[in-house]
Amino acid sequence: MDTLRYYERIGLIEPPVRDSGGRRSYSEEDLGWVGFLSCLRMTGMPIRLMCEYARLRHFGTSSATSRKEILLEQRTAVRERIAELQMCLSTLDYKIDNYEMVERRVAELTPLAQEATA
Amino acid sequence: MDTLRYYERIGLIEPPVRDSGGRRSYSEEDLGWVGFLSCLRMTGMPIRLMCEYARLRHFGTSSATSRKEILLEQRTAVRERIAELQMCLSTLDYKIDNYEMVERRVAELTPLAQEATA
């Protein structure tokens, strides 16, 4: 909510129509756009670039190529990010395995320790 | 570099030994740890949690389980993040396809437009 107003302020979304009481009333189209925006945000696209994309929208099909360009770059970035995360994932797997080995070793020693303190 | 000093200040890495001139000289072990830290950062783990993890390291094997716990949670988070990114990826694919269709449609119309202005 605060975020929507923030997006509106920075020109990321068009001011929606208001109801009789002056409240914002988002159309289906607005909501679709907001949904796409949050998708872009999730991919880590900086707000600034999203603003650029939003600005281009006003020019209709004549800006289609520029907008596609932005999305293509973002897609590449996302793919790289996924690859990066998968690398990290295998590092995590390795570390976790290590800890499990440590735990098993400790489990082997514990009964002895218990005897010693018995 | 500034980042390493920052990490040192907040206790994420141990102060490394210094050379004769007072400069930091990171051991292989230091570097390994730093490497793992940047892996964790890449996964989006907040610094605060990394500090907690670093703190636990001091207790040796007795903290193995807690540390494993942290890594397990992070692994889950990373997997979810990857899934999320893949969702976004297909949205991007869809949008990009759309733009390509728009371009093709424009390409079909352009020759006519050229004739019109000729």
Place this chain on the structure above:
DNA sequence: GCTTGACCTGGAGCGCGCTCCAACTTCTAC
């Protein structure tokens, strides 16, 4: 009529993760 609660406004504040600064020392090359 009156409370309550959700929304409105402009603007300030915040948490994160660095990143830069000025002033200083130290090593390196010429």
Place this chain on the structure above:
DNA sequence: GTAGAAGTTGGAGCGCGCTCCAGGTCAAGC
């Protein structure tokens, strides 16, 4: 020996993306 690069320090500053605040307006329920 001297200039310049590359480190050192504590501390301030910054960009991002919200998020909260005080004070006001409006609509609905009792």
